[in-house]
Amino acid sequence: MNYMKYILYSLTLLVSTFSQAQTLDEFILEASENNPSLLSKYALFEASLQRVAQANSLPDPILSFGYFISPVETKLGPQKAKLSLSQMFPWFGVLSLKEDIATQEAQAKYHQFLDAQLALTYKVKSAWYPIRETQDVILIQMEYLELLETLKELSTISFKNGKSEMVDVVRVNILISETKTQIELLKSLIIPLKSSLANLLGRSSGEDIVVSETQYSVTDELELRYSKTEVLSHPSLMVYEYMYASSTSKIDLAQKLTKPSIGIGVDYVFVNEITELSIPDNGRDVFMPMLSMNVPIFRKSYRAAQQESVFLSNSIELASDSKKNELLSSYDMAHYKLLKSKDLLSLYSEQIDSSNRAFTLLLASYSNDYSGFEEVLRMKQDLLRFEIAQKQASTEFFIALAQLDYLTSKSISK
Secondary structure (H helix, E strand, O other), rough: OOHHHHHHHHHHHHHHHOOOOHHHHHHHHHHHHHHHHHHEEEEEEHHHHHHHHHHOOOOEEEEEEEEEEEEEEEOEEEEEEEEEEEEEOOOOHHHHHHHHHHHHHHHHHHHHHHHHHHHHHHHHHHHHHHHHHHHHHHHHHHHHHHHHHHHHHHHHHHHHOOOOOOOHHHHHHHHHHHHHHHHHHHHHHHHHHHHHHHHHHOOOOOOOEOOOOOOOOOHHHHHHOOOOHHHOOHHHHHHHHHHHHHHHHHHHHHHOOOOOEEEEEEEEEEOEEEEEEOOOOOOEEEEEEEEEEEOOOOHHHHHHHHHHHHHHHHHHHHHHEEEEEEEEHHHHHHHHHHHHHHHHHHHHHHHHHHHHHHHHHHHHHHHHHHHHHHHHHHHHHHHHHHHHHHHHHHHHHHHHHHHHHHHHHOOOOO
C-alpha cells in the first residue's frame, strides 16, 4: 500500500513537471509582472518623471481686465477699460536647477524600483528552493518508508522462524509510524511555503502552485562570478547618491531664490473720444510696456531652506555609509554560507556513497542469516540523515547564491 502511495506521489510530480509546472525563471518573470509592491514602486517612478516637465515650466502669464465705472479723464479722452498681460521670469538658472532636482529625484525613484526588483527576485528564490527541498525530502522519506516495510516483512519472517526477537518487529513499527508522521508534516509544510510564493507572485494564497523538477548543479564557477566591489554599485546605494545630488542642488536653488524675479508685460487702455473738442489723437488708445521685479526682501525662509538642505545632505551621506557597510557585511556572510554549504555538499556526497555501500553489505548479511538487524536500521537512519542534510545544504547554497545575486545586482532587468 505504501509502495503504491510512493508511486502515485512520484507520478503526480512527474505529470506536473510536463504540464502546468513552472520553472524558477518563469516564477521570477511572473512576480516581476504581477507583484503589487514592485508595480507600486514603478508607478512612483513614473509619477516622478512627470515632475520633471512641471519643474521646467514658467509660471502662467497673468491676464487681467478692468473697467472704469467712473471714467478717468485724460487730455485724449476718458479711459473706459484696461487690458493687462504680464509674465514673470525667475532668476537665471532657477528653472534648470528645479529640473535637475526633479530629474535626480526621479533617478532615485528608479533605483528604488531596481532595488525592489532585485529584492523580489531574491525573495522568490528564497521561497522556491524550500518548496523543492520539501518535495525532495518527501520522496526520500517515502523511499525510506518502503524500505522499512520490507524490513518489517523480513523481521516478521525471522521472528516466526525463531531466528530473531519480537523487539526487531516492534522497533521497525516505531520507525514506520514516525516516518509516516514526518511525511504528513512535510506535506502540510508545503501549503504555507506555496502560500508565501503565491503572495510574491501576486496570486491568491489558495491558488495551486506546481514547482518543476528542474535540477541545478553546484559548480566552482558559480562562486567565481562575484566580486565584492560590485556591491558598491548596488541600486540602494545609487538611491542615496541621487538623493545627495538632489539635496546639493536644493542648496544652490535656495541661494538663487534670494535673487529677484523679473516680470514683463503690457497694458492696453481703451480711451473714448472727447466729443466737445477737436484735438490731435482724440480718443487714441494707450499702449504701455511694463517691467516689474519681485524682490525677496524677507530672506529668513530662504536661509532656513538652505540650512535644511545642508543638514539633509549630511544625513543622506551618513545613511549611505551605513547602507554600504550593511551590504558589505551581508556579502561576507553570504559568501561564507556559500562556501560552507558547498563544503557540506561535498562531505554529504562522500558520506552517502560510503553509507550506501555499508548499508548494502549489512542488508545482504541480514538477508542471509537475519543477524545485525539493529545495525541495518542504524545505517539506514544515518543514510537518511545524510540525504536530508544534503538537500538542506543544497537549499542553503542556492539561497546564498541568490543573496549574492541581489547584493551584486546580477540578472537585473533595466
